[in-house]
Amino acid sequence: MVKVVLTSGTAQQFTDGQTAVHVAANNVRQMIQALEAGFPGLGTAIQQTMSVAIDGVILPDPYLETVNEDSEIFVLPKIGGG
Amino acid sequence: MNEQPKQFKWVGTRTIRPDGVDKVTGRAMYGADLTLPGMLQGKVVRSPHAHARIISIDTSAAEALTGVKAVVTAADMPEADSKLVAAGEAMINFRDLAHNVIARDKVLYDGHAVAAVAATTNDIAERAAALIKVKYEVLPHVIDVLEAMKDDAPVLHDNMFTGGVKPKPEKASNVANRVEFGMGDVEAGFAAADLIIERKFTTEPVHQAYIEPHAVVADMGQDGKVDVWCSSQGHFMVRSFCAGLLKIDMSKIKVSAAEIGGGFGGKTTVYLEPLAIMLSRKAGRPVRMAMSREEVFRGSGPTSGAAMTVKIGATKDGRITAGDATLYFQAGAFPGSPVGPACMTAFTPYNLDNVRVVGFDVVSNRQKVVAYRAPGAPISEYAVESIVDELASKLGIDPIDFRTKNAALEGTKAAYGVTFGAIGMQETLDAAKATEHYKIPLGPNQGRGVASGFWFNIGGESCAGIRINEDGTVALSEGSPDIGGSRASMAIMAAEVLGIDVNKVKPTVVDTDAIGYHFVTGGSRVTFATGMAVVDASKAVVDEMRARVAKVWEVDIEGVVWEDGHARPASTNVGDFDPMSLAEIAAIANKTGGPISGHADINAKGAGPAFGTHICDVEVDPETGFVTVLRYTAVQDVGRAIHPGYVEGQLQGGAAQGIGWALNEAYIYDKNGCVDNPGFLDYRVPVASDLPMIDAILVEVPNPTHPFGVRGVGEVPIIPPLAAVNNAVAAATGTRFTALPLSPPAILAGMAAKN
Amino acid sequence: MAKQHITTTINGEESEYLCEAQETLLDVLRDQVGLTGTKEGCSSGDCGACSVMLDGVLVCSCLVLGVEAEGKTVETIEGMADGDELHPLQQKFLEEAALQCGFCTPGVLVAAKALLDMNNNPTETEVRYWLAGNLCRCTGYDKIIRAVMDTAADMRGASA
Numbered sequence: 001m002v003k004v005v006l007t008s009g010t011a012q013q014f015t016d017g018q019t020a021v022h023v024a025a026n027n028v029r030q031m032i033q034a035l036e037a038g039f040p041g042l043g044t045a046i047q048q049t050m051s052v053a054i055d056g057v058i059l060p061d062p063y064l065e066t067v068n069e070d071s072e073i074f075v076l077p078k079i080g081g082g
Numbered sequence: 083m084n085e086q087p088k089q090f091k092w093v094g095t096r097t098i099r100p101d102g103v104d105k106v107t108g109r110a111m112y113g114a115d116l117t118l119p120g121m122l123q124g125k126v127v128r129s130p131h132a133h134a135r136i137i138s139i140d141t142s143a144a145e146a147l148t149g150v151k152a153v154v155t156a157a158d159m160p161e162a163d164s165k166l167v168a169a170g171e172a173m174i175n176f177r178d179l180a181h182n183v184i185a186r187d188k189v190l191y192d193g194h195a196v197a198a199v200a201a202t203t204n205d206i207a208e209r210a211a212a213l214i215k216v217k218y219e220v221l222p223h224v225i226d227v228l229e230a231m232k233d234d235a236p237v238l239h240d241n242m243f244t245g246g247v248k249p250k251p252e253k254a255s256n257v258a259n260r261v262e263f264g265m266g267d268v269e270a271g272f273a274a275a276d277l278i279i280e281r282k283f284t285t286e287p288v289h290q291a292y293i294e295p296h297a298v299v300a301d302m303g304q305d306g307k308v309d310v311w312c313s314s315q316g317h318f319m320v321r322s323f324c325a326g327l328l329k330i331d332m333s334k335i336k337v338s339a340a341e342i343g344g345g346f347g348g349k350t351t352v353y354l355e356p357l358a359i360m361l362s363r364k365a366g367r368p369v370r371m372a373m374s375r376e377e378v379f380r381g382s383g384p385t386s387g388a389a390m391t392v393k394i395g396a397t398k399d400g401r402i403t404a405g406d407a408t409l410y411f412q413a414g415a416f417p418g419s420p421v422g423p424a425c426m427t428a429f430t431p432y433n434l435d436n437v438r439v440v441g442f443d444v445v446s447n448r449q450k451v452v453a454y455r456a457p458g459a460p461i462s463e464y465a466v467e468s469i470v471d472e473l474a475s476k477l478g479i480d481p482i483d484f485r486t487k488n489a490a491l492e493g494t495k496a497a498y499g500v501t502f503g504a505i506g507m508q509e510t511l512d513a514a515k516a517t518e519h520y521k522i523p524l525g526p527n528q529g530r531g532v533a534s535g536f537w538f539n540i541g542g543e544s545c546a547g548i549r550i551n552e553d554g555t556v557a558l559s560e561g562s563p564d565i566g567g568s569r570a571s572m573a574i575m576a577a578e579v580l581g582i583d584v585n586k587v588k589p590t591v592v593d594t595d596a597i598g599y600h601f602v603t604g605g606s607r608v609t610f611a612t613g614m615a616v617v618d619a620s621k622a623v624v625d626e627m628r629a630r631v632a633k634v635w636e637v638d639i640e641g642v643v644w645e646d647g648h649a650r651p652a653s654t655n656v657g658d659f660d661p662m663s664l665a666e667i668a669a670i671a672n673k674t675g676g677p678i679s680g681h682a683d684i685n686a687k688g689a690g691p692a693f694g695t696h697i698c699d700v701e702v703d704p705e706t707g708f709v710t711v712l713r714y715t716a717v718q719d720v721g722r723a724i725h726p727g728y729v730e731g732q733l734q735g736g737a738a739q740g741i742g743w744a745l746n747e748a749y750i751y752d753k754n755g756c757v758d759n760p761g762f763l764d765y766r767v768p769v770a771s772d773l774p775m776i777d778a779i780l781v782e783v784p785n786p787t788h789p790f791g792v793r794g795v796g797e798v799p800i801i802p803p804l805a806a807v808n809n810a811v812a813a814a815t816g817t818r819f820t821a822l823p824l825s826p827p828a829i830l831a832g833m834a835a836k837n
Numbered sequence: 838m839a840k841q842h843i844t845t846t847i848n849g850e851e852s853e854y855l856c857e858a859q860e861t862l863l864d865v866l867r868d869q870v871g872l873t874g875t876k877e878g879c880s881s882g883d884c885g886a887c888s889v890m891l892d893g894v895l896v897c898s899c900l901v902l903g904v905e906a907e908g909k910t911v912e913t914i915e916g917m918a919d920g921d922e923l924h925p926l927q928q929k930f931l932e933e934a935a936l937q938c939g940f941c942t943p944g945v946l947v948a949a950k951a952l953l954d955m956n957n958n959p960t961e962t963e964v965r966y967w968l969a970g971n972l973c974r975c976t977g978y979d980k981i982i983r984a985v986m987d988t989a990a991d992m993r994g995a996s997a
Binding site: 096098099101102103105106107108109110111112114115117204205290291292293294295341342343344345346372374375565566567725727728730731734735736737738739761762763767768769770771772773775776778 | 871873876878884918933940941943973974977979980
């Protein structure tokens, strides 16, 4: 199981306010699928509008990265810049 | 791993930029400088109303005018799909993008495009534009962000329901979205505080105010293929957006990046480009369009203005116990303000346990905002840094020492969640404290302000191609429009890896047909991400050259090393061979396997977060309220400066923009919701006589994920000035101000209220 | 409306063009003469990107009509270098990274040359006020001001 941390805004929208959720996944693709299955709409929202940060590195297009139970995983809005 | 500075021959030197001579002799070609045979001139018809329903558009009189070759309206653009795309800072809905390019059904702000015309001369195009009769039903409008949130406010989009809240609202409103970030227990944090300060702040929308107005030339042939030449921060973005909006295959659109006369985020979307293509398609001739300065202000995006409430608590010994902020950001006419990044950056210079930030993205009848340098961060960090300064002052602690007690360090968990690796926040504080500037005594009516700032920086898609020419010179291709000297950095990095003279490397920003996709020049990403692609491509070329030499020497590739621009035997065991230079290898390339090239196509990860600390001295005239900036120092962790001259330039230019934001700049609207100051006379950006020299101090804490340690540089410098100026004015006047800009009347009023 | 025939000297060469009475010198230079080094930033005389010399006087070419150049001399950025030899200001701007996007640069250089031709020992304040009509959004002016002052110092040294 991996621990995925959501912002409190995202949590209120999709997980009844639960900011840390646990899903079974070995990579980000599986993680997003599992989140979508557990919390309908969340996986889609992550793919469309969000980034995932793994161990401090923000990934704007997360997909194949491996994750494990020691990974620090945050779901964030996408960041661009001027 | 980072390579050691002592090994560098070119990294860190101040080379002459490869595009420099063209730019000091007038030869460089910008957006409006291209003329094609048979080219027409295009003009846009813009809404004179802040909010109105379009009843009808009569183009017949314009079309009848001699010399008019095409007129287009929203009816000529297919209705766009409702899908999200990345546009500079935030996600934007493709349908909103289409409706911003040309209004459909309703106009939502003064200056909103409603039609466009192409004619044989500018003069005829202007007369034709005046002949296009648009019948409007004027609707009530709303400009202010808090007014727009009221229940009885005119609603811009009757299909927009606030996102990010549960349950979903039943009534449409101007609040597009609510976001929330936080950690720890904010209430407990405040309970542990000895001093709590809470204030409300406002900032006004400010424009990027690049000196080159938007400009494009589009030419569509009978076969449906289009060539586009434009001033943009991303020619791949232009291709992607035009293809999507006009439903044309990407392979049929070739976009070339003109030299770009400034952007600062404002050229990360499209305005004229789709219209020029539509006009060219209809007229069968090339069309040039260029905005006037007034159109730039009325028809292109500034950044948000905001209303904010910020509350911070600290202990007597200067440790922050909790921070709480609520941010209301103007998005302009369509959703997509930078309130998300504003929330995420607000408290991030500090190592805090208890933080909560709530943000609202609010539409109103203003120009749709677009990215502006560190989108959102200058606004929220202005409010936080102003209160941090007030806390330090009330607790009797030096403002740099106060920040040191709370600074984010390696291993700190940022308020937006992630744990930092190697960062240089503390190093910027130390360097600031050590400056001569910080020790200079101040006179009467003078004050000194300090503020820090944080920006994420991004990576993203970049590519590079390195080709070794027959004579041993090097052609470097990449696709990031060069907005401030990036070709100089690319040449330096390639020369460093290849071990040759930097002047042998010619970097070119090539068109969208010639290289793979690049994300926009923005997010302080180019020297980091495109630089990483250049390094990878250069390394691939080195490996290919080693392989060629290995064939000649009849040894394994491991037997050949690359040093100082030469292939050499790895050891005496390999054999006794004379080193071969890059030029010698190039000369026999046809005999060893053909032309030599290397490529890299990457999605760069691991952009290093960056921090800066600024010091500002001001003098306030007590009779007029006029603020003079006396001294200014900008310190920043830049990872590693590839070309220090252009890195310093980023710090100095960002600081100047931030000073303008703090003191002068604001959109002003009349009672009808129309922009009252759409020109440089009334929208005053800092001029040379407004500013002192700006000392740029580069701190280098290398980013471990980049081969040379590069962090993005361009965005951080615009963040600290707003609060640095505000804090300096507070010190000079003894009055805390909470609204920007700090115009003379505002300062006089504030000082009068205190007395 | 009949176009007017204008004869003028541009960057030392006698030139002729036809222009409408209302056309600005800026538009004529860019669209008729093909000298696009002079830039349009505002067309209201506020930004200085279109700075040129007209009979030795620094003007915003957006505020001058094309017909007004009849019988006069016009100097633009394209005429600043002497063949392959850059003017010392141009060279110094490159050496000191005094430009970023480069769009304001032609106007800044034309204006700065006008100053140094008149006064080869300006104070920082004089340079700042002289160039106050040339907006630059990229550099914060620091490196521009230094480059102008350093060029002046070099020119004084060379003529001493």
